[in-house]
Amino acid sequence: MQTAEKYQAALNATAVLVQEFPFLKASAVTISQAEYEAALELVEYLIDNDDDNPLIGVLADKIEAYENTAPEFSQWNASLTALPKGVAMLGVIMDQNNLNQSDFKEEIGGKSLVSMIMKGERQLTLDHMRSLSRRFGIPVASFID
Numbered sequence: 342m343q344t345a346e347k348y349q350a351a352l353n354a355t356a357v358l359v360q361e362f363p364f365l366k367a368s369a370v371t372i373s374q375a376e377y378e379a380a381l382e383l384v385e386y387l388i389d390n391d392d393d394n395p396l397i398g399v400l401a402d403k404i405e406a407y408e409n410t411a412p413e414f415s416q417w418n419a420s421l422t423a424l425p426k427g428v429a430m431l432g433v434i435m436d437q438n439n440l441n442q443s444d445f446k447e448e449i450g451g452k453s454l455v456s457m458i459m460k461g462e463r464q465l466t467l468d469h470m471r472s473l474s475r476r477f478g479i480p481v482a483s484f485i486d
Contacts, residue, residue: 358396364403372407380404427465427484428458434477448472 359366362383364376372380380400387394408414421429435441442455449455449469457463465473470484 364407365399367403368406372403372411374411374413377404377407377411380407425461425464426486427470428461430479430483431455431459431465431473434473434479438477445473448476 362376362379364372364380367376380403384397384400384404387397387400409418421432424432435444441452442459443452445455449458449465449472454463458465458469465484467481470481473479473484474481
């Protein structure tokens with residue numbers, strides 16, 4: 342296939358994707374709630390069926406932009422900004438993995454210690470951060486302000 346034909350094929354494929362999934366072309370401020378939810382569903386499908394698909398990164402950027410600007414996320418974003426980074430990350434881990442405070446015995450300790458950390462009464466130690474990093478495959482720096 343000639344270079345010009347390859348470029349045209351890419352344009353055609355993009356046009357089909359955008360027609361099926363309009364949020365790929367839209368800016369964050371023009372994405373509707375329904376388009377946002379469709380983007381989430383598509384990312385989930387891609388991760389389950391082709392987790393190396395480069396479209397995941399494009400969708401993640403669109404989803405993040407929407408979540409950073411949509412009014413329905415403003416209270417959530419403000420609460421995350423107010424929290425220490427480690428507490429916010431621990432909350433996200435709990436939310437995304439459907440975990441509760443008693444699920445961190447190996448990494449942090451008992452439910453009461455996790456509760457105190459979440460309330461800001463205690464801080465995550467470097468050992469806690471390293472253990473969480475190993476378990477969830479995220480950098481230790483994700484927990485440090």
